[in-house]
Amino acid sequence: MQTQEKISSRFQKKSFPFNDRPMKGTLSLTHQCNMACTYCYSGQSLNLNMSYTTAKKAVDFLFARTAPGQDVTFYFFGGEPLLCFFLIKKITSYIRNYDTGEYGQIGFSVTTNGLLLSSEILNFFSREKFKLCISLDGIESVHNRHRHYPSGRHTFHKVLKNLHMTMEYLPNVQINAVYSPQTLPYLVESAAFLNSLGASAIHLSPDIKTPWKPETYANIDQTFEKIADDYVNTFQQGQEVAVQPIDSKLIVLLKEGYDIADTCRAGETDWSFSPNGNIYACERFIGEDTGTEHCLGHVDSEIVTKPHIVKPCRSGLSDYKCQECGVSRYCMNWCACSNYHMTGASQKISPFLCISEKAVIHASASVLSRLQDNNLFLDHMMAYMQAA
Numbered sequence: 029m030q031t032q033e034k035i036s037s038r039f040q041k042k043s044f045p046f047n048d049r050p051m052k053g054t055l056s057l058t059h060q061c062n063m064a065c066t067y068c069y070s071g072q073s074l075n076l077n078m079s080y081t082t083a084k085k086a087v088d089f090l091f092a093r094t095a096p097g098q099d100v101t102f103y104f105f106g107g108e109p110l111l112c113f114f115l116i117k118k119i120t121s122y123i124r125n126y127d128t129g130e131y132g133q134i135g136f137s138v139t140t141n142g143l144l145l146s147s148e149i150l151n152f153f154s155r156e157k158f159k160l161c162i163s164l165d166g167i168e169s170v171h172n173r174h175r176h177y178p179s180g181r182h183t184f185h186k187v188l189k190n191l192h193m194t195m196e197y198l199p200n201v202q203i204n205a206v207y208s209p210q211t212l213p214y215l216v217e218s219a220a221f222l223n224s225l226g227a228s229a230i231h232l233s234p235d236i237k238t239p240w241k242p243e244t245y246a247n248i249d250q251t252f253e254k255i256a257d258d259y260v261n262t263f264q265q266g267q268e269v270a271v272q273p274i275d276s277k278l279i280v281l282l283k284e285g286y287d288i289a290d291t292c293r294a295g296e297t298d299w300s301f302s303p304n305g306n307i308y309a310c311e312r313f314i315g316e317d318t319g320t321e322h323c324l325g326h327v328d329s330e331i332v333t334k335p336h337i338v339k340p341c342r343s344g345l346s347d348y349k350c351q352e353c354g355v356s357r358y359c360m361n362w363c364a365c366s367n368y369h370m371t372g373a374s375q376k377i378s379p380f381l382c383i384s385e386k387a388v389i390h391a392s393a394s395v396l397s398r399l400q401d402n403n404l405f406l407d408h409m410m411a412y413m414q415a416a
Contacts, residue, residue, distance in 0.1 A: 166218025209244035240380035285357030
C-alpha cells in the first residue's frame with residue numbers, strides 16, 4: 029500500500045506523540061440505565077452504583093501507577109453515568125487534589141446517552157473542561173430501533189435536542205453511533221446526518237456482541253467507499269469533518285502501520301473499574317461483573333496478570349493468516365475485547381472484523397489519494413495528530 033509523498037512529507041515520525049502513553053482509568057459508575065438498548069454492554073443483574081469510597085480507591089490505584097509528568101484521563105461510564113452525577117462531582121473534586129504539578133495534564137470524559145443532560149450538568153462539565161461523547165446511532169429510524177426507554181418509547185428527539193443544547197456549552201462534543209446488522213444498510217445516510225450536526229467527531233462503531241453473518245455485511249466495502257466519498261466531498265467543499273474509523277486509519281496509513289505505542293495497553297496504562305471495585309482490562313469486559321474470567325483484581329486486593337487477555341492488545345496476533353495478510357499492520361486485530369466478544373477468544377479475530385477492517389483501510393487510502401492537495405485536510409490531520 030502506497031502513501032503519497034506530498035502528504036507524508038508533512039508528517040514525520042516525530043509528529044506522532046504516541047510513545048508517551050497517558051494513563052487511562054474508566055470508572056463504570058453504575059449498572060443502572062434509563063434506557064433499554066438492545067445491544068447493552070453493561071451488566072444489569074447487580075443493579076449497583078459505585079460508592080464514593082470505591083471511587084476514591086480506584087483513583088488512588090490509578091495515580092499510584094502514574095509516573096511523574098505522565099498525563100492521566102478519567103472516563104466516566106455506565107450504565108448511564110449521569111444517574112450518578114453527584115458522584116461525578118464529588119470524585120472530580122477528589123481527583124483535583126492530585127493536581128499538584130507532579131503529574132501531566134489531568135483530563136475528564138463522559139460517555140452518556142444524553143437523556144439527562146441539563147444546564148446544571150453542562151455548566152459543571154464546561155467549568156471542569158470535560159469532554160463529552162453522546163450516543164446517537166444515526167437517523168431517527170436507526171436510532172430508535174435499538175435505543176429506547178424501557179417502555180419502548182422512542183428517544184431520538186430528546187437526545188437530538190440535548191445534543192444541540194450541549195454544543196452551546198462545550199467546544200468538544202463527540203457522537204458515538206453503534207451500527208448493527210439491521211442498521212448497516214443505512215450507515216451511509218446516518219453518517220451523513222451525524223456529520224451535518226456539527227459535532228467535533230463522530231464514531232461509527234459496530235455492535236460487537238451480536239452475530240454478524242456473511243450475508244449481513246456483504247456490501248460493507250461499498251458502504252465505506254460511499255462514506256469516504258462523502259468525507260472527501262465535504263473537505264472539497266471547504267468544510268471539515270472527523271469520522272472514525274476513517275481518521276484513525278488515515279494516521280495509521282501515514283505511519284505505515286500500528287506500532288506498539290498505538291495499541292491498547294490493557295492492564296498497564298489502561299484500567300477499568302466496575303461499580304463494586306473489580307478491576308478489568310477494558311470497560312467492555314465488565315459486563316455482569318462476575319469477577320471471574322476477565323477480572324484482574326479488586327481495588328482492595330492484588331492485581332492478577334492474565335496474559336490471554338492483555339497479550340493481544342500489546343503484541344498483536346500470532347495467527348498466520350493475519351501475518352500473511354497484506355494490510356495486517358493497519359488492522360485492529362490486536363483488540364482483545366472485540367475479538368473475545370465476537371469469537372469467544374481474545375486472540376482470534378472474527379470474519380466480520382477482518383472484512384470490515386479491510387474495507388475501512390481501503391476507503392481511507394482512497395481518501396489520502398484524493399485529498400493530498402487539500403490544505404484544509406492537511407491542517408485537519410496535523411491538528412488531529414497533535415491532539416492525540
